[in-house]
Amino acid sequence: xxxxxxxxxxxxxxxxxxxxxxxxxxxxxxxxxxxxxxxxxxxxxxxxxxxxxxxxxxxxxxxxxxxxxxxxxxxxxxxxxxxxxxxxxxxxxxxxxxxxxxxxxxxxxxxxxxxxxxxxxxxxxxxxxxxxxxxxxxxxxxxxxxxxxxxxxxxxxxxxxxxxxxxxxxxxxxxxxxxxxxxxxxxxxxxxxxxxxx
Amino acid sequence: xxxxxxxxxxxxxxxxxxxxxxxxxxxxxxxxxxxxxxxxxxxxxxxxxxxxxxxxxxxxxxxxxxxxxxxxxxxxxxxxxxxxxxxxxxxxxxxxxxxxxxxxxxxxxxxxxxxxxxxxxxxxxxxxxxxxxxxxxxxxxxxxxxxxxxxxxxxxxxxxxxxxxxxxxxxxxxxxxxxxxxxxxxxxxxxxxxxxxx
Numbered sequence: 331x332x333x334x335x336x337x338x339x340x341x342x343x344x345x346x347x348x349x350x351x352x353x354x355x356x357x358x359x360x361x362x363x364x365x366x367x368x369x370x371x372x373x374x375x376x377x378x379x380x381x382x383x384x385x386x387x388x389x390x391x392x393x394x395x396x397x398x399x400x401x402x403x404x405x406x407x408x409x410x411x412x413x414x415x416x417x418x419x420x421x422x423x424x425x426x427x428x429x430x431x432x433x434x435x436x437x438x439x440x441x442x443x444x445x446x447x448x449x450x451x452x453x454x455x456x457x458x459x460x461x462x463x464x465x466x467x468x469x470x471x472x473x474x475x476x477x478x479x480x481x482x483x484x485x486x487x488x489x490x491x492x493x494x495x496x497x498x499x500x501x502x503x504x505x506x507x508x509x510x511x512x513x514x515x516x517x518x519x520x521x522x523x524x525x526x527x528x
Numbered sequence: 529x530x531x532x533x534x535x536x537x538x539x540x541x542x543x544x545x546x547x548x549x550x551x552x553x554x555x556x557x558x559x560x561x562x563x564x565x566x567x568x569x570x571x572x573x574x575x576x577x578x579x580x581x582x583x584x585x586x587x588x589x590x591x592x593x594x595x596x597x598x599x600x601x602x603x604x605x606x607x608x609x610x611x612x613x614x615x616x617x618x619x620x621x622x623x624x625x626x627x628x629x630x631x632x633x634x635x636x637x638x639x640x641x642x643x644x645x646x647x648x649x650x651x652x653x654x655x656x657x658x659x660x661x662x663x664x665x666x667x668x669x670x671x672x673x674x675x676x677x678x679x680x681x682x683x684x685x686x687x688x689x690x691x692x693x694x695x696x697x698x699x700x701x702x703x704x705x706x707x708x709x710x711x712x713x714x715x716x717x718x719x720x721x722x723x724x725x726x
Contacts (some may be wrong), residue, residue, distance in 0.1 A: 333600060333624035334617075335593040341579035344572050349560050350553055357618055362547050363576060364583045364592055371580040374542050375573040378561060381539035382569040385562045394562055395533040402531060419532075420555055425532035 337362070390461070392454045393419045393437045402426075402434055409433045411467040415458060415486060419473055425472065433470070436461065441478035442485055448478075450485060459489065468496040475502045475520075479482050536562070536648045554700045588659070591617045591635045600624075601633055607631045609665040613656060613684060615639050615672055623670065631668070634659065639676035640683055646676075648683060657687065666694040673718075 334342065338360060356430035363371060387393070390399035391413075395401070402408060402422075414420050422435045438453040462469070468502030471486055473479035487497045503521035504513055536558060544554035561569060585591070586598035593599070600606060600620075610631030614620050617626075620633045636651040656670065660667070667688055671677035685695045701719035702711055 333621055335583075335595060335599060335600060337579040337582045337594040340575050344575045348557055350556060355548055357621070358548060359546055360579070361618060364580055367579065368580055368688070371577055375577045377538050377542045379569055379573045381535040381558070382562055382564065382566055384535045385533075394536060394559070396535040397533060401533060418559070420559060423531055423555065430591070 350399045388437075391435045391437055392439065392457060393422055393435060411456075411465055412470065413461065413468070414470045414472050417473050417479065417482075421472065421474070433468075436469075438473070438482070441473055441476075441482040443478040443481070446478075453482070455486070455489070458486070462490065462493055462495055466495055468498060470498050470500065480528060541698040586635075587657070589633045589635055590637065590655060591620055591633060605630075609663055610668065611656075611659065611664060611666070612668045612670050614670050615677065615680075619670065619672070631666075634667075636671070636680070639671055639674075639680040641679070645677075651680070653684065656684070660688065660691055660693060664693055666696060668696050668698065670698045 341360045341363065342353070342356045346353050347360050351359065360497045364484065366374075372430055381396075384396040386396065389398050390403040391400060393400045394403070397404075403410075403425055409432050413428050413436050414422075414425065414433055415436045415438060417438055417440060418423070419437055422437060425431050425435075436454070436458045438455065438458070440448055440453040442448060442450055442453065446516050458469075464499055469486070471483040473482045473486075483499050487499070490497045502517070503524050504510065504517060510518065518523075539558045539561065540551070540554045543557050544551050545551055548656055557644065561572075564572075567623070579594075582594040583592050586593045586601055587596050588601040589598060591598045591600070595602075601608075607630050609621045611634050612620075612623065612629065612631055613636060614623070615638060617635055620635060622635075623629050634652070635655045636653065636656070638646055638651040640646060640648055640651065656667075667684070667685055669681040671680045671684075680696065681697050688695045699722050700715070701722050702708065702715060708716065
């Protein structure tokens with residue numbers, strides 16, 4: 331990239347190291363930033379560093395937050411006896427957007443994956459088991475519907491069953507509005523297995 | 529986004545204000561950044577601010593660079609008597625990637641657009657005309673093949689013709705590897721008009 335000066339090349343290179351940003355997007359972003367008012371660029375840059383510096387794990391559910399407890403764990407209006415287990419903070423956010431779930435969460439920060447060498451001790455499982463010492467009615471496992479997510483769900487349910495606490499798994503099936511014709515066979519089979527009586 | 533703490537919401541908001549970054553990408557980027565080592569985040573942030581602070585216009589061709597003259601204008605090996613006029617620095621980079629163009633450039637930073645209220649004085653046209661006082665053999669107009677780009681090309685060619693300097697326009701037609709079946713009619717007509725004898 332010797333047609334760009336070094337500062338511009340550095341910027342493009344840094345931006346293209348971010349996920350989902352290819353070299354074309356990185357160029358477009360870079361020139362957008364270079365044309366932004368300097369005050370706005372400084373704000374963007376400080377928001378990035380501040381967020382990274384302040385962020386930490388919620389001491390209860392381990393979601394990323396900037397206080398000892400996250401807004402959900404602090405909320406006395408939520409049902410703290412119902413814990414939904416998710417792989418990461420984005421999945422938590424996805425369920426929060428439904429505005430229907432009233433329990434709390436537990437963020438594993440990953441899923442068990444023998445392929446990638448990620449075992450039960452590499453995710454926040456021990457911390458989940460610790461939380462179950464308190465008064466908990468149900469653990470809802472909402473890991474992804476992938477091989478790793480399913481493996482993790484199975485592993486967790488086996489760990490929890492002996493404690494007598496109810497364990498459930500979110501349903502897997504045809505997405506709402508989904509056209510059967512375009513849905514993969516695994517999903518169709520899951521939807522069949524998980525059929526409910528009407 | 530009250531399920532995210534304020535620092536995280538701020539970060540997502542800042543990122544989604546960038547072009548081509550929707551709310552999903554902004555979330556993914558944000559969590560990627562929050563999981564990056566702090567030193568890397570500080571580097572990213574300083575590269576952004578440094579590039580913005582150092583960037584300025586090349587005093588000859590007006591591309592974005594970090595010195596008085598850009599690497600191309602400084603290069604004595606280039607043909608300084610041939611000037612390619614482009615709309616922005618990204619277009620310059622696109623031609624540089626061909627590795628075949630040996631002349632220099634002139635970056636307009638926009639195109640004439642009566643719709644958007646952008647007139648000849650809002651782009652670097654006066655600066656182009658000044659450069660033509662020196663010894664120039666040819667001006668190649670490589671503005672985009674859009675309404676604005678064509679308007680700008682017409683305007684520039686009318687300005688330059690009286691000076692006696694050769695003015696040319698890059699060809700417009702079917703892209704290499706393009707299948708006629710999928711190409712819009714305007715392009716097909718342009719390709720027909722621009723046909724060359726074999």
